[in-house]
Amino acid sequence: MHSSKRMGHYPSLSSVKCFMVLVCISVFSSASLASEPRLTLDYYKSTCPTVFEIVRTEMECQVLSDPRNAALIVRLHFHDCFVQGCDGSVLLDDTINLEGEKKASPNVNSLKGYRIIDRIKNKLESECPGIVSCADILTIAARDAVILVGGPYWDVPVGRKDSKTASYGLALENLPAATEGLLSIISKFLYQGLSVTDMVALSGAHTIGMARCVNFRARIYGDFEATSGKNPLSNSYLSKLKSICPETGSGDNNVTAMDNVTPNLFDNSFYHTLLRGNGLLNSDQQMYSSLLGIETRKLVQKYAEDPVAFFNQFADSMVKMGNIVNSDSFVSGEVRKSCRFVNT
Template sequence: MGRSIGFLIIIMINACFAPISLQGKTISSNGYLYPQFYDRSCPRAQQIVQTVVAKAVAMDARMAASLLRLHFHDCFVKGCDASILLDSTSSFTSEKGSNPNRNSVRGFEVIDEIKSALEKECPHTVSCADILALSARDSTVIAGGPNWEVPLGRRDSRGASLSGSNHNIPAPNNTFQTILTKFKLHGLDIVDLVALSGSHTIGNARCTSFRQRLYNRNGQLGSADYTMEQSFAAQLRFQCPRSWGDQNLFFLDSSSPFKFDNSYFINLLAFKGLLSSDQVLLTENAQSMGLVKMYAESNDLFFQQFAKSMIKMGNISPLTNFRGEIRRNCRLINS
């Protein structure tokens, strides 16, 4: 997007952030998360996060999807504890180099900027895990998606899990059942799976993530995946050839790549899902097929469920009370 659009985003930011639903307190096994957690200790916390995220998205439209992905990839490994932000130390290896994250997750500098601003405003108060949750919500809203009140009060982990990152995050080539199993392990159900997959209405994927769908087994032209519409596959082959271009980027939703809407589901009905993990929502399970059709027909229903599922995902095994810590630098545990 151009800078003029970016300035409009910033000007309109206060009007955009009117929640469409109130959720109150969300209980976890370790304590309460609630939207008003910082009302006394850091009253401007959410405003600061919104301002930095808006500026970042105005400069780089891809950043909205990137910040949303950071929260997702964090919560699926050890819970929503900001472990994804940690750099490697002598005690553990960073999750940033895992197969799902390497050359994929981005936005760390934006989180750094938010944390720096919050440390100046209210030192050692707002957790990196809460910053990730707020940034994901704010990115969604800026892209035109739903708003929700984010339950807050998470604390930050003192370690990372490279193994967990490699095995727990759904992969583009996983079967439907494998993806659903990974969601269920975190207390998420099939409704959450389909609704949260709708986040692919914004963002990009690399050629290497879907190339196997474009060519048959001996590498010749002719799709190996007949759940992809053939003219769509032919278009993709121009920039995703057989033997090079692994890092070439493609819109996950070519219809409205920077707008958060239900066109992702409309694309699936036309067999124009980019990733195998997208298209299987229509082709491998009757219940998920019904949900895809429902969200394709109603943007409002999609938005309502997406907000609910994001709150549910954000409550995966949070550290609360005296567990974990409030990092001063999101990349490092406190010394």
């Protein structure tokens, strides 16, 4: 299994400083590993051996009915893990005693798929009552969603607990925004223990995602022409986007695919879109076009040229993200009866 924390690449230092840094890292890593909750592949082997089969069967039905459901679940998982770790907090409804994350601006009009998780939870409660956490359900479902639209397989370590809390504030602070600058987004990934490589690979999930007009309006009426060049195909695509998303007035909730070539297939087409300068979101296109994106530009080129490299890194990065745990939940968390509410 993968650790939820990996050491990044450090710039060269003097020998004395380098020694001190390495000693600190060694001490920190040893302490972290000693106290860090462990997830395992066989956590439900004896208590709910059919868990993976049940999740897979339900996801097959959902993706068959609408391929876009795959992207909904992947996005839901991402938004969960970036706030308090992968603890199912994003699934909690507001109550008198709890302010959830669903109404935070990065989530309120962007996240769907809650009912899909509810359906899976209901089936698992019938089969294995009180055993499988909502956090694990969401993590497994995200993996299956990717596979069902052509993406890679990876083993999912399980054993998460559901949190009894949520954080509206952290949802505002931690989640990257579509209009955000490259360095700011990188810092948000680094804060989660995810590298620049993880960021570029995980952004590849946009190959099956949809975006709202309010999140790409500034891009298409801003520097889209500058990054895409004046060629007939790009001009035609831009005209189509402007018809979907008027510069003023209504239309904020109109949507279009972030990969306009193969929107329902998980492939590396998204990176080819960035090479053409046709990225729909400013945050995506900056990975290739920003003067500050020296490392990200090389990764975009690599994944555009080598789909196997993209698939392998995406799988590794999804495990790494899924292993961002809420340590408090391991101590005081629970297995919710309903993913929407804390147990009473």
